[in-house]
Amino acid sequence: MQKLDSKIPDGPLAEKWKNYKAGLRLVSPANKKKIEIIVVGTGLAGSAAASSLGELGYKVKVFCFQDSPRRAHSVAAQGGINAAKNYRNDNDSVYRLFHDMIKGGDYRAREANVYRAAEVSNDVIDHFTALGVPFARDYGGTLDTRSFGGVQVSRTFYARGQTGQQCLLGTYSSLNRQIAKGTVKMYPRRDMLDIVVINGKARGIITRNLLTGQLERHSAHAVVLATGGYGTVFYLSTLGLGSNATAAWSAFKKGALFANPSFIQIHPTSIPVLNDYQCKLTLMSESLRNDGRVWVPKKKGDKRHPTEIPEEERDYYLERRYPAFGNLVPRDVASRAAKERCDAGYGAGDSGLSVYLDFKDAIGKQGEDKIRDKYGNLFEMYEKITGINPYRQPMRIYPAGHYTMGGLWVDYNLMTTIPGLFAIGESNFSDHGANRLGASSLMQCCGDGYFILPNTLSDYLADDIRTGKIPVDEKAFEEAEENVSERIKQIMSVEGKQTISSFHKRLGKIMWDHCGMKRDSEGLKKGLELLDQLEEEFWADIRIPGSEGELNQELEKALKVADFFEVGRLMCEDALQREESCGAHFREEHQTETGEAKRDDKNFAYVGAWEYRGKGEKPGLHKEELKFEYVELKERSYK
Amino acid sequence: MKKKATTLPSLSQKYIMAVAGIFLMLFLIFHLATNLLMLAGDGGKQFGNVVNFLTENPAVKIMEYILFAGFLLHIILGVILQVHNYRARPVRYHSRLQTETSQFSRYMIHTGVIILVFLVIHLMNFFFIRLGWVAVPDHAESRHDFFSMAVVLFQNPWYSLVYIVSFVFLGFHLKHAFQSAFQSLGLNHTKYTPAIKVIGTIYALAISIGFSLIPLYFLFIF
Amino acid sequence: MDFKLKIWRQKNAREKGGFRTYPINDVSPEMSFLEMLDYLNKQIIESGGEPVTFEHDCREGICGSCGLFINGRPHGPMRRTTTCELHMREFTDGDTIVIEPWRSKAFPIIKDLVVDRSSFERIMHAGGFISVDTGSAPESNSLPVSKNNSDKAFDAAACIGCGACVAACKNSSAMLFAAAKIAQYALVTQGKAEAKERVDKMVRQMDAEGFGYCSNTYGCEFDCPKGISIDFIALMNREFFSSKVCRQIPGRYTRKV
Incomplete structure (x- = not known):
């Protein structure tokens, strides 16, 4: 069993990155021109990495499955981006941001990585401002901030409720500049289906051109995955419908370890399911909890219209249970609390699967205009989807699968266990532990892409200046392409009756019921069984119309869903082995008397990194012990 | 696939169109003011004086060429733009476009063509006579005697009807044109743009009504 | 139903x-x-x-x-x-x-219903960015931007690049799309340094892609899902004028950055 070396540098926490960076090797400008890098994914992390690598002078090839990099799902992030600027004079600092993230992640993240993410956060804001990202400003012309769940300072920079969009358009613009300069070549409408490993190093990828169906080989000296999370395993999630695990999964199958797959964040404030054909849950930004108050009726099964329920018959359960943080408790806590109320029969709406988020008091205090200014577009969105005006009556919300803290295991250099294969942004596991704090994902993605990866990647590439162009007619490319083409043929050859989406929906239900907000050993085992059954049915009864040599959306879906069975199994395995509750991972067997998560630091303060051992084989677990030198492990209390 | 533009930038063309349009709108005010003198009830005396002054003044002569150029520029560019715009959508929609647009803005080329047809008739009836391109009618004293020419023409109800209808279309054209010119020139203002829109409507109404008064006067009062 | x-x-x-x-x-x-x-x-x-x-x-x-x-x-x-x-x-x-x-x-x-919108991409490549390398940014608050301008820049930046403006326009003009980006950068202090080159390049690329020309019908604004205002087209026109005229006046180009 290989030993996991996280390559965390020695020295005091605050000096680690600075000193480590100073020791990293460089590639001379003349050599950079000869070195090719593949970046897969054009969300915040991918386009930030591609553009900064392009600026450095590398030859970069970027891939995305959409028609434009601007459509990557980072675009949908709403609330904001954190940075330790301390602009509000509320005693914020890099250390405090670091501490909040470690605590928010329920002590399951690496100290050094998190500190570094907090450290570069300020540079990210500066860079975005220089790129013309229209963050909210105060009348004096300086940047405004707001507070966010899980913290007691106001450090979240925002652009109304579209911060993700504005940041993505920022990274997109820097990417465009490099495309125009010719340092970056863009390959849109490509699905990455496999990674090519030559002599143990990642040297290229196999993509499918979604318009022609053609399989393409692309070689490079290093491959960067910025392919996001696998939250669509739940079918109903806040992710884009195209989001998938395929790229990361192909890396897993080629030997990259996959860490903490069961750490998947359920976001507390999404619009509940409204109809049977729904395939997507729309998020309402967590920032709404700044001013909205969450409640359910005090009486079980109270079906009165929310505006008819008097104040004294409302249970503001978050304020009741967590007086210190109130409605601003972290996401995992808020989600579970909502589920607890609904499961106990206090839920709102016909299905009883929702809670109220009420702005009556905020509107009363601050006025409707102020609220419109802060959340106008979110309220509009809510009204469009539900037909209900949230200025007049409370919103209904319910938790939904949102963000995957788990992902490809990476070391301090953001490199996976395959040399030359890097993973950044949501696709890696490194910074959020068992639960992510709001507005930290944008921060991490951009930090990884703009300020961290370019340094560590250059260090890796310093060995490659004499390698020369990697030929695509190598045997490894041939084999990889063969495999992909085989898999496509296999999928196309099933001539069943059911659509891919119907399988995906059933798969999502299994995952939600057995490996969702609350898990227990029995349920997880049952889930594993059901997954096997469903997968078998999938391979016998799917129907893909059309051919492989054209734009075929059903085939695209099939390739994604086929991987999700395996992802789902790994999630269940991981959830099973982690006999504790931490962050988003809540095992029914491990809770306090008041129903809070019970962590087991003695036995489980490690990163669970899984190794692929072949089809049908049980994956192998590697443990990376987490050492906490600067933070004291405490029960995470928001009371 | 890098494509290169070969023609004058679209925005330059827009500017030229707007500047020519504004120039023509100013001319219309002047033209209307002169024409309304026909209603003075003095048998066209004052009107004749002005016409004489204008035909003899060399500066006006120069203006006339500029005016011609303005017309030509506006018309030719209008047609070129229309052709370009038509070709920008080689396959049309099956459904009729339901998008709400600025009033009359979709029909600028249609109203423009109607005005062009009228303009040709109008030039043949007056301006070309003065230039000596078209023979002077019998009832006119000289090729400068526009008043007599107008009297005869407008007392023909059909001609008057064509005239009035043309000016109604001109009104439609101007209703959009006025504020559109400001938009094209980038003269846009949170506070004043609504005012410009109102002024544009007033202007369009004034021009169509003002010009239409003349045939009505000759038909019913003169 | x-x-x-x-x-x-x-x-x-x-x-x-x-x-x-x-x-x-x-x-x-x-x-x-x-x-x-x-x-x-x-x-x-x-x-x-x-x-x-x-x-x-x-x-x-x-x-x-x-x-x-x-x-x-x-x-x-x-x-x-x-x-x-x-x-x-x-x-x-x-x-x-x-x-x-x-x-x-x-x-x-x-x-079927899928169209190729890469023409939008090329307009963006022509100038839809502020030329600043990673690492060279000054402290955010060192360059204040008035709230009014910043809010307006946001309104323009809300464009999602869907192409409805082109679809709604009787001339298939992409002016609203181009104008939104040009206006966003023209309104923030950071974007002013290269505002003139930007508008020139983006407009030329837009023309080259075969979009129709604007005839101010304002259909684009009516059907823009993000409600982007035609005021930004006017702003673009103004920017374009100054790129063609003011920019040519020696010494004038470096003003008010």
Whole structure:
């Protein structure tokens, strides 16, 4: 069993990155021109990495499955981006941001990585401002901030409720500049289906051109995955419908370890399911909890219209249970609390699967205009989807699968266990532990892409200046392409009756019921069984119309869903082995008397990194012990 | 696939169109003011004086060429733009476009063509006579005697009807044109743009009504 | 609810397309328009046909992928709404709904309702950025931007690049799209240094892509799902004028950065 070396540098926490960076090797400008890098994914992390690598002078090839990099799902992030600027004079600092993230992640993240993410956060804001990202400003012309769940300072920079969009358009613009300069070549409408490993190093990828169906080989000296999370395993999630695990999964199958797959964040404030054909849950930004108050009726099964329920018959359960943080408790806590109320029969709406988020008091205090200014577009969105005006009556919300803290295991250099294969942004596991704090994902993605990866990647590439162009007619490319083409043929050859989406929906239900907000050993085992059954049915009864040599959306879906069975199994395995509750991972067997998560630091303060051992084989677990030198492990209390 | 533009930038063309349009709108005010003198009830005396002054003044002569150029520029560019715009959508929609647009803005080329047809008739009836391109009618004293020419023409109800209808279309054209010119020139203002829109409507109404008064006067009062 | 859907079907860019009519029954008013199409596709696939291809991703009105021309309007009958946010409760039971792709020379059809919007990309490549390298940014608050300008820049930057402006324009003009980006950068202090080059390059690229010209019908503003104002087109016109005229005055170009 290989030993996991996280390559965390020695020295005091605050000096680690600075000193480590100073020791990293460089590639001379003349050599950079000869070195090719593949970046897969054009969300915040991918386009930030591609553009900064392009600026450095590398030859970069970027891939995305959409028609434009601007459509990557980072675009949908709403609330904001954190940075330790301390602009509000509320005693914020890099250390405090670091501490909040470690605590928010329920002590399951690496100290050094998190500190570094907090450290570069300020540079990210500066860079975005220089790129013309229209963050909210105060009348004096300086940047405004707001507070966010899980913290007691106001450090979240925002652009109304579209911060993700504005940041993505920022990274997109820097990417465009490099495309125009010719340092970056863009390959849109490509699905990455496999990674090519030559002599143990990642040297290229196999993509499918979604318009022609053609399989393409692309070689490079290093491959960067910025392919996001696998939250669509739940079918109903806040992710884009195209989001998938395929790229990361192909890396897993080629030997990259996959860490903490069961750490998947359920976001507390999404619009509940409204109809049977729904395939997507729309998020309402967590920032709404700044001013909205969450409640359910005090009486079980109270079906009165929310505006008819008097104040004294409302249970503001978050304020009741967590007086210190109130409605601003972290996401995992808020989600579970909502589920607890609904499961106990206090839920709102016909299905009883929702809670109220009420702005009556905020509107009363601050006025409707102020609220419109802060959340106008979110309220509009809510009204469009539900037909209900949230200025007049409370919103209904319910938790939904949102963000995957788990992902490809990476070391301090953001490199996976395959040399030359890097993973950044949501696709890696490194910074959020068992639960992510709001507005930290944008921060991490951009930090990884703009300020961290370019340094560590250059260090890796310093060995490659004499390698020369990697030929695509190598045997490894041939084999990889063969495999992909085989898999496509296999999928196309099933001539069943059911659509891919119907399988995906059933798969999502299994995952939600057995490996969702609350898990227990029995349920997880049952889930594993059901997954096997469903997968078998999938391979016998799917129907893909059309051919492989054209734009075929059903085939695209099939390739994604086929991987999700395996992802789902790994999630269940991981959830099973982690006999504790931490962050988003809540095992029914491990809770306090008041129903809070019970962590087991003695036995489980490690990163669970899984190794692929072949089809049908049980994956192998590697443990990376987490050492906490600067933070004291405490029960995470928001009371 | 890098494509290169070969023609004058679209925005330059827009500017030229707007500047020519504004120039023509100013001319219309002047033209209307002169024409309304026909209603003075003095048998066209004052009107004749002005016409004489204008035909003899060399500066006006120069203006006339500029005016011609303005017309030509506006018309030719209008047609070129229309052709370009038509070709920008080689396959049309099956459904009729339901998008709400600025009033009359979709029909600028249609109203423009109607005005062009009228303009040709109008030039043949007056301006070309003065230039000596078209023979002077019998009832006119000289090729400068526009008043007599107008009297005869407008007392023909059909001609008057064509005239009035043309000016109604001109009104439609101007209703959009006025504020559109400001938009094209980038003269846009949170506070004043609504005012410009109102002024544009007033202007369009004034021009169509003002010009239409003349045939009505000759038909019913003169 | 029951509907009759008249949908444009086209196998690929080369083959000729045409309308096909599909009856669809038992549609829930809570379904989004795209969910209704998913439902139709499920039925088509199960009965052995080829599903209708359309683009979509985020399904919450922000990625700009979806875009259908529904009953004569881009993104359908609701204002300030993308196709994915449109819900079936906006239609009347028994309606015939005509669904077409965006039509423009600069947006060639790829398949069914999917068009190629890479012309937008090329406009962005021409100048849709502020030239600043990673690492060279000054402290954020060292360059104040007035709240008014910053808010307006945001309004412009809200563009999702869906192409509804082109689809709604009788001339298939992309002025609103280009203007939104040009205006965003013209309004913030950081973007002013290269404002003049930007407008020149982007306008030229837009022309080269074969979009029509603006005739100020303002249809784009009416149907823009993000409500982007034609004021930004005026601003672009102004920027363009100053790039052509003011920029040519020696010494004047370096002012008010």
